[in-house]
Amino acid sequence: MRMKRLMLATMVAVGLVGCTEEAPKTHAERPIAIAIHGGAGTITRENMSPEREVLFRQALTYATEAGYAVLEDGGSSVDAVQAAIQMMEESPLFNAGRGAVYTYEGRHELDASIMLGATGEAGAVAGVGNIRSPIAAARAVMEQSRHVMLSGSGAEEFARYVGLEQVSNTYFNTTERYEQLQQALERLRAREATGDQIAFEQSWEPAFNMGTVGAVALDSHGNLAAGTSTGGMTAKRWGRIGDAPVIGAGTWADNESCAVSATGHGEYFIRFHVAADICSRVKYQGKSIAEAGNEVIHNVLLPAGGTGGVIIVDNKGNISMPFNTEGMYRASKSNSTELSVGIYGPEQQ
Amino acid sequence: MRMKRLMLATMVAVGLVGCTEEAPKTHAERPIAIAIHGGAGTITRENMSPEREVLFRQALTYATEAGYAVLEDGGSSVDAVQAAIQMMEESPLFNAGRGAVYTYEGRHELDASIMLGATGEAGAVAGVGNIRSPIAAARAVMEQSRHVMLSGSGAEEFARYVGLEQVSNTYFNTTERYEQLQQALERLRAREATGDQIAFEQSWEPAFNMGTVGAVALDSHGNLAAGTSTGGMTAKRWGRIGDAPVIGAGTWADNESCAVSATGHGEYFIRFHVAADICSRVKYQGKSIAEAGNEVIHNVLLPAGGTGGVIIVDNKGNISMPFNTEGMYRASKSNSTELSVGIYGPEQQ
Numbered sequence: 001m002r003m004k005r006l007m008l009a010t011m012v013a014v015g016l017v018g019c020t021e022e023a024p025k026t027h028a029e030r031p032i033a034i035a036i037h038g039g040a041g042t043i044t045r046e047n048m049s050p051e052r053e054v055l056f057r058q059a060l061t062y063a064t065e066a067g068y069a070v071l072e073d074g075g076s077s078v079d080a081v082q083a084a085i086q087m088m089e090e091s092p093l094f095n096a097g098r099g100a101v102y103t104y105e106g107r108h109e110l111d112a113s114i115m116l117g118a119t120g121e122a123g124a125v126a127g128v129g130n131i132r133s134p135i136a137a138a139r140a141v142m143e144q145s146r147h148v149m150l151s152g153s154g155a156e157e158f159a160r161y162v163g164l165e166q167v168s169n170t171y172f173n174t175t176e177r178y179e180q181l182q183q184a185l186e187r188l189r190a191r192e193a194t195g196d197q198i199a200f201e202q203s204w205e206p207a208f209n210m211g212t213v214g215a216v217a218l219d220s221h222g223n224l225a226a227g228t229s230t231g232g233m234t235a236k237r238w239g240r241i242g243d244a245p246v247i248g249a250g251t252w253a254d255n256e257s258c259a260v261s262a263t264g265h266g267e268y269f270i271r272f273h274v275a276a277d278i279c280s281r282v283k284y285q286g287k288s289i290a291e292a293g294n295e296v297i298h299n300v301l302l303p304a305g306g307t308g309g310v311i312i313v314d315n316k317g318n319i320s321m322p323f324n325t326e327g328m329y330r331a332s333k334s335n336s337t338e339l340s341v342g343i344y345g346p347e348q349q
Numbered sequence: 350m351r352m353k354r355l356m357l358a359t360m361v362a363v364g365l366v367g368c369t370e371e372a373p374k375t376h377a378e379r380p381i382a383i384a385i386h387g388g389a390g391t392i393t394r395e396n397m398s399p400e401r402e403v404l405f406r407q408a409l410t411y412a413t414e415a416g417y418a419v420l421e422d423g424g425s426s427v428d429a430v431q432a433a434i435q436m437m438e439e440s441p442l443f444n445a446g447r448g449a450v451y452t453y454e455g456r457h458e459l460d461a462s463i464m465l466g467a468t469g470e471a472g473a474v475a476g477v478g479n480i481r482s483p484i485a486a487a488r489a490v491m492e493q494s495r496h497v498m499l500s501g502s503g504a505e506e507f508a509r510y511v512g513l514e515q516v517s518n519t520y521f522n523t524t525e526r527y528e529q530l531q532q533a534l535e536r537l538r539a540r541e542a543t544g545d546q547i548a549f550e551q552s553w554e555p556a557f558n559m560g561t562v563g564a565v566a567l568d569s570h571g572n573l574a575a576g577t578s579t580g581g582m583t584a585k586r587w588g589r590i591g592d593a594p595v596i597g598a599g600t601w602a603d604n605e606s607c608a609v610s611a612t613g614h615g616e617y618f619i620r621f622h623v624a625a626d627i628c629s630r631v632k633y634q635g636k637s638i639a640e641a642g643n644e645v646i647h648n649v650l651l652p653a654g655g656t657g658g659v660i661i662v663d664n665k666g667n668i669s670m671p672f673n674t675e676g677m678y679r680a681s682k683s684n685s686t687e688l689s690v691g692i693y694g695p696e697q698q
Contacts, residue, residue, distance in 0.1 A: 154588025239503025248597040248622035273597035284633035
């Protein structure tokens with residue numbers, strides 16, 4: 001397939017075909033692009049061992065290349081997004097799939113969503129604990145149900161019904177996340193002991209709220225797609241749903257403007273419908289994705305107290321990845337830019 | 350209180366006070382407005398008995414007046430929205446609270462959300478079966494938790510924790526909705542019998558998807574608020590979440606533009622983030638709420654197959670209530686317009 005396109009491109013270049021009219025652009029000439037994130041937060045060089053940094057850079061590289069290979073092969077943006085996200089779901093490094101954080105009760109409740117820029121079709125699952133790949137479940141909701149958002153045991157029943165791979169909830173266990181839960185519970189219980197229930201409930205901290213994975217892509221057919229998958233917030237309780245499965249908040253794609261996947265303190269991303277608002281500014285105000293993304297992340301979210309970041313790709317293959325935290329695990333590649341992998345903020349690059 | 354303001358207004362008018370500077374506007378002079386809906390769908394004169402129409406008009410009138418009284422008394426838009434919605438939740442006429450539709454399994458799973466235009470604070474509950482007033486639960490999430498969206502048994506646990514009134518799930522039973530479920534199940538099972546599972550899953554129909562209640566208001570302090578409450582879709586399954594608890598889809602409020610509550614085929618309202626998109630067109634394109642609302646309801650939703658409507662109030666007290674179905678239960682009142690109650694489309698008024 002790749003060989004065929006290369007031959008065609010060569011033939012066009014040397015004038016063997018398409019002499020009478022302008023040759024139609026081949027897939028390889030049209031812009032293709034992918035960007036991914038693996039969570040934003042207090043990620044600094046001081047807190048990161050060189051060995052661990054290598055692991056993150058490798059994982060981000062593999063996920064980006066997996067998605068890019070789909071695009072280069074003429075595949076769809078939604079396939080590229082799913083391929084990249086599934087690689088991160090399988091890695092214990094990221095808070096999504098294996099590696100998901102623990103709830104207050106010591107379980108795992110995962111969320112994911114996916115959206116097509118061509119049609120606005122979308123799917124999402126919230127609070128699922130027995131589906132190996134939540135992003136695959138979100139896609140099944142989009143393609144095989146009339147619904148957009150399914151939750152809890154009902155969503156798990158749907159996943160069984162359509163034949164997705166099931167796992168035990170303990171499949172998502174990792175020692176690191178378990179230790180994070182213990183630290184979170186210690187802090188929460190110290191406040192619970194004061195007897196002030198409202199203060200206790202309000203003691204969840206942004207620090208418990210790190211990590212999500214996501215991908216956005218533009219394919220050679222001109223179609224955008226976005227997807228997001230997460231384990232949510234450490235020690236989350238009461239069936240809390242964050243922004244990752246909320247279309248417009250954590251995920252948005254519209255061929256007329258851009259595709260966005262978000263990571264950060266989910267409550268703020270819902271309240272400011274961050275993903276869709278960035279694309280609205282592009283669509284209605286004619287802003288670039290860099291302008292629109294910076295405005296929302298730095299001028300809207302940050303003053304309100306919302307921390308996090310987004311990855312954005314527009315319908316020309318431009319990529320922007322603004323964040324207002326110390327760092328954000330991120331990577332991108334397009335047919336006009338080399339693979340780029342980043343972890344820290346600009347001052348630490 | 351009302352008498353006092355009237356006296357003050359009279360004194361200002363005849364020049365007894367406020368002679369040296371322009372008198373500050375009293376509450377009564379500033380615009381206040383409320384609009385409510387009780388669901389959209391195939392509501393026609395032919396299908397409605399005169400007795401039933403009287404019941405709906407009364408219920409819509411009472412709910413509007415309950416909300417308006419809060420505003421007239423100088424109260425907040427969020428209190429007005431909650432007062433109006435709670436009256437509709439208590440009525441078995443509407444698909445929200447008592448009168449909620451049944452799920453596939455013969456239970457009730459209710460959703461609600463609420464949002465403040467001043468701060469973008471928001472709260473939502475999804476899939477709750479034991480809370481008497483879902484809109485009160487959404488407000489408790491907004492005010493007494495750090496979260497925005499809680500779901501299922503976790504949300505019910507939170508509601509108990511903050512002391513909201515609990516009821517048995519059978520509290521929501523009504524004969525009419527039970528009969529609607531039986532009709533829906535009959536149609537679904539006829540298709541299930543064909544053995545085509547995907548076709549079966551896709552056989553939910555817009556007709557199962559009628560009804561939601563909502564309110565939007567502008568108070569004398571210049572603050573907008575919006576809220577929505579629903580029992581969802583008849584025969585819904587798999588923990589389906591519709592647009593009502595999705596901030597940006599079913600509910601949106603922003604003092605810089607408008608407040609919106611939606612009703613209709615929820616999946617489309619999520620995919621096109623209808624409530625927030627209307628306000629984005631007002632904010633970023635300078636459109637009126639009538640223009641923005643008509644564009645989204647008639648030019649975006651309808652061509653995609655999405656049926657329903659919205660109620661909108663802007664920060665000047667203008668009201669717009671576009672819908673693309675045969676009818677929408679609706680009512681509004683402001684200090685510049687009389688109470689208006691509507692059920693059918695323009696051609697049947």
